[in-house]
Amino acid sequence: MTVSRPPSPGSAAGTPNAQIAADLHVSVDTVRRWRSRFAVGGLAALTDAKRSGRPVGPGRPAYQEFEYVRHGTVSIVAALDVQTGQVITEPIGRNDSVTFHRFLTMLDTAIDPAKQIHVVLDNGSSHVAKATRAWLAAHPRWHVHWTRSTPPGSTGRRRRVGGRRGGEGTRTARGAGR
Structure with missing residues (x-):
């Protein structure tokens, strides 16, 4: 920090x-x-000192500080028209719901109002924000398809494994829901 x-x-x-x-x-x-x-x-x-991270050793890569230099890379949001192959991109300074909302509005005005729009989203904070969900709900031609947030076959539920006091912790339950 x-x-x-x-x-x-x-x-x-x-x-x-x-x-x-x-x-x-x-x-x-x-x-x-x-x-x-x-x-x-x-x-x-x-002022904060640099954190060393965990020690480097055989088979143990060093951790990198989260504040890194992007070396000229840029963050973008993009939309693909699967029928024509046209890609609409927009560079973004921040990946937040305000920026995402602005991009959705730009797409909504650029795409023929007679067309239905299908969008594939992950569970990124800008996609699941209340403002984004409200915008999508107010635009019925937009159909959201969510990517999986759990591995296939997982119920996503957590359960304790190991002994009662062993402190082994929890892990995601595998297999069909019970």
Whole structure:
């Protein structure tokens, strides 16, 4: 995590942690950590150090930080007309429901109103957002086909495996539903 904003100047003046958290839209625990780190190491302690991840060894690849350089790649949304092979693409800065909603609206105006539209979606947050579901419900010519979110043959239900106190955890139940 990179600290984008240090605690407000009021923290030195005794502003309560809850007020600082509300002003900066962070949790009270985050403000407590900031104050503790500042008390020990000053302003320099408020920046995060690189995380090393798990140790690399034979058969164990290193983890990569989630903040990576895209090296010129771009995120897009795309639609394919299966009859003509025409692809409509649009580069996007964010993959959120607002961006997806805008793309659906653009497609809805670009495609002949007499045609039915079939769209295949996964369970990405922009696809399952309330605003997206409301938009799709309000446009009856759009037919949604959802991709599987569980392996074939799986019920998707969770069950405990192993002993009662063994702590083996849970795993997805396999086979037909019971």
